Amino acid sequence: MPLPRQCQGAMMSDPVRPADDEARTLARGLMALGHAALAWTDPETGTPGISRVAFARDPEAGLLTLVSGLAPHFRALRENPDCALMLGEVGAKGDPMTHPRLMIRACAGFVAPEDPARLGIRARWLERNPKAQVYIDLPDFAFVRLTPLTALLNAGFGRAFHLTPQDL
């Protein structure tokens, strides 16, 4: 049954709700995916760039990626730490726009090789992804903390939620 006109109007004017427990649980699930799309600003042109990145929600260090010095976003994040992540896969079936995805605005901070937190970050990363052993210690690879600023969960048509850093 369609919503009364006044309710549709209300939904149109403020379509995004505050997070509830269901939204937080869904967001945590998306953060367990192991990869994300990362939007960054190209330091040469000032225009948007995009990359796939490895991703983890580390229990101590928070949101993380591991970046190769060969990747275009390595230099971009060094010069401009503002970035945005999107997490969520689209299954084989149905409208891709109805599958949930989590968008996070974040600030990137490189973890220095001598940072005392790095050993724990490295050990937990390898637990989740043993194949990273091959490159994790190469001198041009770096862990990057992605400190969340705001987040939006789009859980399907008409189901969008604002999330705070604490919700993540």
Add this chain to the structure above:
Amino acid sequence: MPLPRQCQGAMMSDPVRPADDEARTLARGLMALGHAALAWTDPETGTPGISRVAFARDPEAGLLTLVSGLAPHFRALRENPDCALMLGEVGAKGDPMTHPRLMIRACAGFVAPEDPARLGIRARWLERNPKAQVYIDLPDFAFVRLTPLTALLNAGFGRAFHLTPQDL
């Protein structure tokens, strides 16, 4: 068998190759996916934003998306047409970083409701996605042409290709 040292060195210094037929075929396959991650610049903050968008490679109009006026990238692309797309899904198995993805730097151009090309664009969009019938004619929805500028195909570890707009 590992590559000789000088070959590894050569690969490191210029890891991205010009497109070949295999790369073009793979890129075309990724463009058939029906959705993409879109990176854009937030007009209020000047920082990166990211969204999932519906996507099609239209045989006449080129690369396209259909955008709702409620989506944050609608206003962003109106104010700053520079954007970047990423196409490619990660399967359930293996390292997400080895699955192919196509990154396209593009310039967004809104298709006006009175544009004579719109009728054909609309008909072909509905052929691919009949469910869009529900919203395709809503007054706040618009088709947006994504004119490619450059593209990078990452086909897995050590297999990256530059693509030109003609390759797409």
